[in-house]
Amino acid sequence: MTIDEQLAYLRKGTVEIIREEDLRAKLEKSARTGTPLRVKLGADPTAPDIHLGHTVVIRKLRAFQELGHTVIFLIGDFTGLIGDPSGKSATRPQLTREEIAANAETYKAQIFKLLDPDQTVIDFNSRWMDTLGSDGFVRLASHVTVKQILERDDFAKRLAENRPLALHEVLYPLVMAYDSVALEADVELGGTDQKFNILMGRNLQREYAQEAQVAVIMPLLEGTDGVQKMSKSLGNYIGINEPPSEMFGKVMSISDELMWRYYELCTDTSLEEIERMRAAAKSGASNPRDLKVELAKRIITDFHSATDARAAEEEFNRVFKRKETPDEIEERTVTAGRWKLPRLLVEVSLAPSMAEARRLIEQGGVRLDGEQRSQVNDEVEVTTDHAPLIQVGKRRFLRVRGQSLE
RNA sequence: GCAGGGGUGGUCGAGUGGUUAAUGGCACCGGGCUGUAAACCCGGCGGGCUAACGCCCUACGUAGGUUCAAAUCCUACCCCCUGCACCA
Incomplete structure (x- = not known):
């Protein structure tokens, strides 16, 4: 691939590349010297469950790997202390070394479904942040002005709207930026929500007399609701480990x-x-x-x-x-005997309460052995040898077998 | 500490003495339709009891109080947010 072709390939799907000339220069230099580029992606240490939204950026990492570059998957075990940069949640709990290691393993198992392990480095920012010390931290902070930090949209808005903005949140971009310095990153990837942080990395690298990294900004994928960005907490996600x-x-x-x-x-x-x-x-x-x-x-x-x-x-x-039954249906056992239908639904957790069970039945959402049952007072015979098939809605099936009491 | 603002159902957000289990949106659930668990339409959406009409319980930060009646008024307390505090 020519450099132009490589650029076009890397550009696909991006929102923005800052700056593309810099990327071109880095690609050229890499080709000339035979040194792969160091491509960084930061990851949250507390949430190792990857969903489709995360894969957007991981796919782009893979594109870099295909061109022979090295991916650095950085687990922000130190940054995690600072908490959610969106300001929604408070400081996260400190993870133990074991938990971090476990999460890292979980990450690996997932990202290597897309990435080449041989061209991937897993790193942790506590490696340099732990030894920085408070004096080092203060010196680091001296490279950035308050005004620069406050340029971040989210911060400016919160100040303007008189919403709280804690000091530690302001430090978040600083730490992230320093990660790029420590890693001597050539490229950093992230979603549009990370743009400010990544640009901060560029600034800080210059302060440390490094060549500034290129920011590759990817769009945020909408969740299954089609409106909000995909996230686990919103319940609109498709996890890559799901069946x-x-x-x-x-x-x-x-x-x-x-x-x-x-x-x-x-x-x-x-x-x-x-x-x-x-x-x-x-x-x-x-x-x-x-x-x-x-x-x-x-x-x-x-x-x-x-x-x-x-x-x-x-x-x-x-x-x-075809509205047939699924291949495999879970079976639950209950005490054998005659059951009132709503009671049975609650017993096997197909309904959370009697009221809810009644509603489901009245609305025609319950089938017994394929037959709709809309009578709330219906009774069902459950025995050890006959396990009726209960269907609630279109997609929940359960076989209920009786169990006699000794 | 002081001043101001606020705490309502999964969530957002109305309601400021009485058809208020609490308007509405979102999310969610069920049904219809279909080309799909799309879109669209209809219905539901605290809990218990009843075959059913219906009855009862719990709920608007917490605890008391006023009243025939309170999410709505009073008192105390808790929590959250914003600002003030120094230089005088």
Whole structure:
């Protein structure tokens, strides 16, 4: 690949590259000297559950690896002390060495589904922050002015709106920036929410007489709700460790409009192909449903396998298209005998309360052995040899077997 | 400590003595439709009891009080937020 081709490849999907000329220069230098670029990505030490949103940036790391560069996956075990830079949550609890190590292992297991382990370095910023000392920290702080820090949108806004802004939060960008100095990073990746922090790294590196890193800013992926960014706490995420059938269902539940975004940011599909599919869907030549199935399969293939993807599709069709029962149904045991239907639903946790169970039944959401039961006072015979199949809604199935008391 | 603002159901946010289990949005759940767990439409959304009409309990920061009646008024307390504090 020529440098121009490499640039174009790396540019795909980015929101911004600051500055592209710098990246070009670094790529040229790397090619000339045969030294791979050091590409940094910071990670939160407390939340090692990776979801599709995180993979947007990880995919970009992989692009750098494909071009022969080194990825530094930095676990911010020190920065974690400072807490969520969005100011929503307080300081996080200090993790023990064991917990950090465990989280790092969890990270590895997940990121290596996308990244090449041989070209990846896992590091921790406590390695240099722990030995910095308070005097070192103060000296570090002398390189940045208050005004520079307050340029951050989020900070400025909170001050303007009289919302709290704790001092330690202001230090967050500083530590992150220093990580880039310590690592001598050539490139740092991050979502748009990290732009300020990454730029701070550029400034600080210059202060330390280093060449400034290039900022590669990726978009934030919307969650399954299509509105807010994907996050675990909002419950709109697709975790990469989720079982294939779960992933399939979640992908199928995104809106048709959002599907293009996922194609672009979560698969290797080229922009041209996406445009073609989009046009086909619009003209009616393709069924959006089929395109969404394809999307789901591509995503599942990345984190599981093509076989798993096919199985998940088959399962989905069976349950939702043909309205048959799933392949595997969990079985629960209850005391044998006659059960009032609502009581039974609560007993096996298909409903959280009697009131809720009644509602489900009255609304026609409950089936017993495939037959709708809308009578709240229905009774069900549960014996040791007959285990009725209970279905609540479209997707929750349970077989209930009786167990006689001794 | 002082001054001001605020604490309501999963969440946001109305309500300032009485059809208020508490408007509305979001989230969530069920149904319909379909090409999908899309979109759209309809319904539900504290809990217990009842076949059902319905009855009862719990809930608006905490604890008391006033009243026939309080999320709404009074008292005390707790918590959160913003500002003030020095140089005088």
